[in-house]
Amino acid sequence: MDYVVVLVLQIIYGIANLALIGLGLAIIFGMMRVINLAHGEFLMLGGYAVVVSTNLGVNIWIAMLVLAPLVVGIIGVVVERVLIRFLYGRTVDTLLATWGLSLFLVGIVTAIFGPQTSTTISPPIGAIAVGDYASSGYELFLILLTLALFGAVFAVLRYSRLGLLARGTMQRADMAAALGVSTSRIYMITFGLGSAVAGLAGGVLAPITGVVPTIGATYIAKAFITVITGGTAILAGTATAAGLLGAMNGIVTFLTGPTVGEVALLAAAIVLLRLMPSGITGRFFRKSL
Amino acid sequence: MILNRRALLKATSVSALGLAAPALIRSARADAPIKMAALLDQSGGLDLLGTPMLEATKLAVKEINAGGGLLGRQIDLITYDPQTTIQFYTQFATQAAAGEHVDVVQGGITSASREAIRPVLDRFQTLYFYNTFYEGGVCDSNTFCTGSTPAQTVEKLVPYAMKKWGKKVYVVAADYNYGQITSEWVKKYVRDNGGTTVAVEFFPLDVTNFGPTIKKIEAAKPDFVMSALVGAAHISFYRQYAAVALNKSIPIASTVFTVGGEHTLVAPEESEGMLVSFAYFEEIETPANKKFIADLRANASKKINYVSEVTARSYEGVYLWAEGVRKAGTTERTAVIKALRSPVGVDGPSGKLTIEPKTNHLLQNIYLAEVKNQKLNIVQSFPAQPPTDTLLVCDLNAKPDQATFYFENGLEAAGIK
Structure with missing residues (x-):
């Protein structure tokens, strides 16, 4: 029985993990249709923000929950101003530009910190006992954090004036502009928000995955698969896709092994996209956010 | 393509010259520098290992050159960065062997990269030193595997x-x-x-x-x-x-932890008490090793976190090869291979190393260590260990004309139970 509880927790964590690394991308790609290939590097920068600031003596919670999103959000705004804003509507060009950006970020971080980085920060929450088994308290925290983050993004988009303007701008930029909305500013803020969410994800994952300049490569494929499988509704899509793919990956990994588990995740994504080419929310939950 | 007589003659004469050229050039310029190529990733993930390995290679070449060179000639080190991409390994190995006509190639980090360049260097008859610990089983008269293997560690x-x-x-x-x-x-x-x-x-x-x-x-x-x-x-x-x-x-x-200095990258309590075994640890307490570490750090252009087996062996690999050239009195490949297998030995930072001629691997010291507060505490050492895994399948004395990787399809396929 304890074992079942531990297993279920583990699968939920796998789902939360996918949702967490995908959410920032969902905002940037799902809402703005900007294929951000530097998303993995935004997560990496979030991790570095935490490592550098904790080494300077900052409290780890402040570093993870405040500094990481702040730093990466600001970087995102700068990137949008100097690079992305010239490329809206030019999908292939943004793809190349953000790929270049990802190589640039890996290069500059390697130049500053070297190819290996000491991440001697342990998860700030220890193990918790579930009967005879131990479960990671930090993973439990990450599950709750992911839920809270989805709630926060939902609240901002659904109930705030900014969210309304952002949704309007993404649907009909010309009409929004005619009504007096500064669409350029909305794009900038939305991109910054997506980057900040990515930074937060990278920051909180740093204590359990560690950071190296190339760590982004391990996130990027899964983030894209989750978001594309999710479809147009960014929150419902990311959540359902993460749920399906994460559960698939977790269960198969338990039954067989990690290699087949990874294959199962990819196979599930392919089948889902074959049946629903515009993603899960292209068919279900179409009106949701 | 339209082929006429003139073009055909031109093409064939050029290619004939091309074939004869290396021999001509080599004999014509006896005092020209000896060329060594290093293929070690300086970017793309494996730079974590490749960077210190290249620094160690550079240090060995610098020391040999400062001591008057090899056979009175300087060593010219040509470095390539394969960027953790196998395709670049093949490309650069071809370039080094066929374009630069180097006398020896040192490098390759993963087994995949080794298996990509080994056939290339065999084909272009260029001596190859692979200095990373690996799974064993390479039986190739042209290749010297200086790292430790599972039967040793x-x-x-x-x-x-x-x-x-x-x-x-x-x-x-x-x-x-x-x-x-x-x-x-x-x-x-x-x-x-x-x-x-x-x-x-x-x-x-x-x-x-x-x-x-x-x-x-x-x-x-x-x-x-x-x-x-x-x-x-x-x-x-x-x-x-x-x-x-x-x-x-x-x-x-x-079998891998600490090679990239991992024990210094995670929190102390996360690695405490782990056991590892390699042919070298930075903590070896000999004057030769202390000097090596100090010189390596002093000469390195980049910060070196932890000096592990792959780094020390990249340094020792150059010295083993140099000893072979010295003994052969020439850089001619077959003579150097014969001299290396005679066999030669050197005293390096890890201790005494001798080439084991049946496999072109090494008799080397092996150390067992326990991670203690981010340092490696050596608990046991075993002198002059033979590569018994590769010895099970390989005998280059009996059958010298081989370039096989016996463990490619696992141990069972190689007949090991």
Whole structure:
């Protein structure tokens, strides 16, 4: 029985993990249709923000929950101003530009910190006992954090004036502009928000995955698969896709092994996209956010 | 393409000259520098190992040149950065061998990169030194494998860990040829020592969530975990393992950990008590090693975190080759190979090294160490260990004309039970 509880927790964590690394991308790609290939590097920068600031003596919670999103959000705004804003509507060009950006970020971080980085920060929450088994308290925290983050993004988009303007701008930029909305500013803020969410994800994952300049490569494929499988509704899509793919990956990994588990995740994504080419929310939950 | 007589004549004469040219050039310029190529990743993930390895190679060349060179000639080191991409390995190996006509190539980090360039260097008849520890089984008269192999390290590590912790072992390994073959060696040595392997799990190199496996380990309750996990993403295994406090109850031994200085990259309590075995540790207390470490750090253009076997062996690999050239009195490939296999030996930072002529591997010292507060505490050492794994399948004395990788399809295919 304890074992079942531990297993279920583990699968939920796998789902939360996918949702967490995908959410920032969902905002940037799902809402703005900007294929951000530097998303993995935004997560990496979030991790570095935490490592550098904790080494300077900052409290780890402040570093993870405040500094990481702040730093990466600001970087995102700068990137949008100097690079992305010239490329809206030019999908292939943004793809190349953000790929270049990802190589640039890996290069500059390697130049500053070297190819290996000491991440001697342990998860700030220890193990918790579930009967005879131990479960990671930090993973439990990450599950709750992911839920809270989805709630926060939902609240901002659904109930705030900014969210309304952002949704309007993404649907009909010309009409929004005619009504007096500064669409350029909305794009900038939305991109910054997506980057900040990515930074937060990278920051909180740093204590359990560690950071190296190339760590982004391990996130990027899964983030894209989750978001594309999710479809147009960014929150419902990311959540359902993460749920399906994460559960698939977790269960198969338990039954067989990690290699087949990874294959199962990819196979599930392919089948889902074959049946629903515009993603899960292209068919279900179409009106949701 | 239209082929006329003139074009055909031109083409054939040029290619004939091209074939004869290396010999002409070599004999014509006896005082020209000796050319050595280094193929070591300086970017793209494996730079973690490639950077210190190249610094060590450079140091060895610098020392030899400062001491008057080799046969009165200077060594010219040509470096390539394959960027952790196999395709560049093949390309640069071809360039070094066919374009630059180098006398020796040192390098290759993963087994995949070695297997990509070894056939190229065989084809262009260019001497090759592979200085990374690996799964064993290369039997190639043109290739010298100077790193330690499982029969040297795993064979010591497994019984020591079993004696210390118990006989039930859980194996986790990286999902490519190194991890696959090494895990078979682990299983063999566990069985040979009367233990049982509970399970073996392989991980693609980009996996960062080890939760499900950690839960399985918890349920299987082995006496210890044997890890052959590789690379930056896999370091997260040790963090997540410690996050559920499992490292206190089920300890870990590893065939890879510490090679990239991993024990200094994770928190001290996450690596405390782990057992590892290699042919070299930075902590070896000899004057030769202390001098090597000091010189390496003083000469390096980049910061070197931890000096591990691959770094020291890259340095010693150059000296082994140089000793072969000195003994042969020429850089001509077959003469150098003959001299190396006669056999030559050097005293390096890791101790005495001698070439084992049946396999072109090394007789070398092996050390067992325990991680203690981010330092390696050497608990046992074994002098002049032979590569008995490769010796099982390879005898270059009896059959010199070989370029085979015997363990390519696993141990069973090679006839090892």
